Amino acid sequence: SRLTAVLVLTLSFAAPLLVAQKPLQTLLVGVDQRKTESLNGDWHYLVEQPPFRELYDNAGQIRDSGYARNTHPNISSGPHNSEYDFATAPTLKVPGDWNTQEPTLFRFEGVVWYQRDFVYTPKAGTRSFLHIGAANYRSVAWVNGTRVCEHEGGFTPFDCEITSAAHAGTNAVVIAVDSTRHQDDIPSVSYDWFNYGGITRDVSLVTVPEHFIDDYDVHLKHDATFSAKDAHTLTGYVHVQDAPAGTKVHLNIPEAGVNTIVSTDSQGRADFSVDAKSLTLWSPESPRLYRVELSAGQDALTDRIGFRDIRVDGTKILLNGKPVFLQGINMHAEAPVRGGRANTDEDVNNIFSMLHDLNANFVRLCHYPHDERMERRADRDGIMIWSEIPLWQRISFDKEPVYSKAEAMLHEMIRRDRNKASVIFWSVSNETPRNPARTEFLTRLANEARKTDPTRLITSALIGPKVDKPQILQDDPLMAALDVVGQNEYIGWYEGQAEEADEKTWTFTANKPIIFSEFGAEAKFGNHGTAKDRWTEEQEANVYEHQFNMLRKIPAVRGLTPWVLMDFRSTTRNIPRLQDGYNRKGLFSEKMEKKKAFYVVQKAYKEHSVGKP
Numbered sequence: 387s388r389l390t391a392v393l394v395l396t397l398s399f400a401a402p403l404l405v406a407q408k409p410l411q412t413l414l415v416g417v418d419q420r421k422t423e424s425l426n427g428d429w430h431y432l433v434e435q436p437p438f439r440e441l442y443d444n445a446g447q448i449r450d451s452g453y454a455r456n457t458h459p460n461i462s463s464g465p466h467n468s469e470y471d472f473a474t475a476p477t478l479k480v481p482g483d484w485n486t487q488e489p490t491l492f493r494f495e496g497v498v499w500y501q502r503d504f505v506y507t508p509k510a511g512t513r514s515f516l517h518i519g520a521a522n523y524r525s526v527a528w529v530n531g532t533r534v535c536e537h538e539g540g541f542t543p544f545d546c547e548i549t550s551a552a553h554a555g556t557n558a559v560v561i562a563v564d565s566t567r568h569q570d571d572i573p574s575v576s577y578d579w580f581n582y583g584g585i586t587r588d589v590s591l592v593t594v595p596e597h598f599i600d601d602y603d604v605h606l607k608h609d610a611t612f613s614a615k616d617a618h619t620l621t622g623y624v625h626v627q628d629a630p631a632g633t634k635v636h637l638n639i640p641e642a643g644v645n646t647i648v649s650t651d652s653q654g655r656a657d658f659s660v661d662a663k664s665l666t667l668w669s670p671e672s673p674r675l676y677r678v679e680l681s682a683g684q685d686a687l688t689d690r691i692g693f694r695d696i697r698v699d700g701t702k703i704l705l706n707g708k709p710v711f712l713q714g715i716n717m718h719a720e721a722p723v724r725g726g727r728a729n730t731d732e733d734v735n736n737i738f739s740m741l742h743d744l745n746a747n748f749v750r751l752c753h754y755p756h757d758e759r760m761e762r763r764a765d766r767d768g769i770m771i772w773s774e775i776p777l778w779q780r781i782s783f784d785k786e787p788v789y790s791k792a793e794a795m796l797h798e799m800i801r802r803d804r805n806k807a808s809v810i811f812w813s814v815s816n817e818t819p820r821n822p823a824r825t826e827f828l829t830r831l832a833n834e835a836r837k838t839d840p841t842r843l844i845t846s847a848l849i850g851p852k853v854d855k856p857q858i859l860q861d862d863p864l865m866a867a868l869d870v871v872g873q874n875e876y877i878g879w880y881e882g883q884a885e886e887a888d889e890k891t892w893t894f895t896a897n898k899p900i901i902f903s904e905f906g907a908e909a910k911f912g913n914h915g916t917a918k919d920r921w922t923e924e925q926e927a928n929v930y931e932h933q934f935n936m937l938r939k940i941p942a943v944r945g946l947t948p949w950v951l952m953d954f955r956s957t958t959r960n961i962p963r964l965q966d967g968y969n970r971k972g973l974f975s976e977k978m979e980k981k982k983a984f985y986v987v988q989k990a991y992k993e994h995s996v997g998k999p
């Protein structure tokens with residue numbers, strides 16, 4: 387009828403329903419330390435073109451009746467049934483973004499369906515989960531046609547329980563990943579990086595006992611003041627999912643002389659506080675990690691955890707009571723040389739070789755949580771980390787469901803990495819516009835971060851004020867909500883000439899440590915000229931020289947993270963021959979070639995010439 391036609395027409399343009407994220411379900415912590423079965427490898431895939439009617443119905447709700455059913459077409463006889471077939475479809479590697487694996491998908495933003503089989507042997511008294519390290523941006527998974535989970539957010543892990551959906555023998559898993567951008571997502575529709583879609587991190591099958599350790603937190607007690615001689619109390623919790631009250635939890639840290647048993651409460655949570663016999667605190671000079679053995683009932687898990695204290699004192703940052711100066715750098719989760727999302731040991735080796743070469747002791751992982759391997763490596767190598775949620779510039783600050791999303795992303799980030807000594811800062815945002823709705827939103831988020839993890843420092847990278855006057859006053863009210871203030875500025879690139887930096891003075895109305903969290907300029911590797919010529923290595927190096935002149939005169943500066951370690955893909959960088967789809971502010975090219983600016987920063991860090999403890 388005409389009415390139906392009109393209805394269909396109107397509804398078929400409906401976007402996927404943007405509802406608030408469901409409360410955090412199971413999110414297994416320390417999965418990389420457990421014995422799991424890897425489901426990495428070749429997955430069949432089908433590309434769905436807009437309007438994505440296999441994944442969403444007319445009202446934008448997820449459909450279980452499309453490709454999710456994984457049926458096979460009748461090729462030779464029988465009634466016509468379906469027009470897709472995973473079994474004979476080509477494959478993509480998991481983990482991996484689709485963009486860099488298949489040329490026709492290079493710029494594709496939309497829905498890609500993944501499918502593979504796995505063999506499962508149910509064991510009495512156990513539960514099984516699909517653990518997905520990250521998939522960008524929205525994901526829905528089905529096992530044998532039963533929907534097992536949904537997740538929103540491209541950079542944090544999630545778990546899908548498959549215990550009742552899976553059966554003995556061969557099972558089929560289908561995962562739909564939608565990388566479409568929406569105004570009310572985090573990040574929102576525009577951002578300066580590449581929207582790599584797909585299952586971008588490891589996928590594994592995790593089998594645990596009926597009651598299992600899903601979350602834990604073992605850290606050095608964070609007292610009101612730090613005293614090295616009293617720094618031996620370890621505190622935290624172990625959460626045992628679905629455990630009856632009174633379940634015994636065993637915490638054993640042999641090298642620290644800790645061996646204790648605590649009991650869960652009615653929520654499955656066992657809090658503890660125990661004195662270590664001896665403890666060497668974690669620091670960049672001595673990144674000591676301890677074997678931490680946890681067990682509860684049938685479940686047991688061993689992690690390696692460092693213990694340290696991080697806090698501020700006025701404008702100082704104190705690590706284990708001693709002032710530190712953070713010689714850092716920004717880095718996107720971009721794989722050196724091969725390109726695409728970073729997600730392998732080799733990628734991490736390459737990134738850390740650049741960090742060490744630079745004499746860095748700190749890295750800001752931009753602008754979202756990176757592969758967990760990064761934190762593991764930083765823990766071992768003694769590199770400190772700024773970890774951030776993808777809240778970049780303009781998002782819908784006036785909408786409560788968007789706040790809920792931000793909070794869910796924050797909780798997932800903290801939950802995954804709270805046992806990593808290397809992580810010292812949680813960042814709630816980058817370069818947000820200064821207005822009351824944003825300040826209220828981010829203040830709330832910063833308070834939530836502090837409540838969730840009172841042992842770390844809360845930060846955010848601010849932008850503005852304008853830097854055209856010699857005296858610059860930063861009085862952003864958001865500073866009140868932060869422990870450490872991040873300041874981005876681009877004197878010599880987006881604003882003014884490099885030399886003008888020498889004469890600038892900065893005043894911050896907050897008496898807090900300041901990190902200059904972004905500054906830099908673009909240069910194409912191998913492009914030479916004078917320090918005045920844009921896009922040359924000489925000009926980029928010159929910007930750094932003058933930035934350092936400015937920064938060493940600002941007393942509250944306690945760290946730097948220049949923008950950026952390596953050139954990275956960005957959909958918005960389209961000057962042919964200079965950018966070709968890359969943001970070129972790297973000290974290294976995307977092939978790890980060193981530009982002149984690298985040596986300026988390397989030398990300054992070697993000589994500690996910008997800041998000392």
Ligand code: GCB
Nearest residue numbers: 578816817874904949969971
């Ligand atoms: C910024 C952003 C960063 C950009 C960078 C640039 O201020 O925080 O994400 O990539 O500037 O190169 O413009």
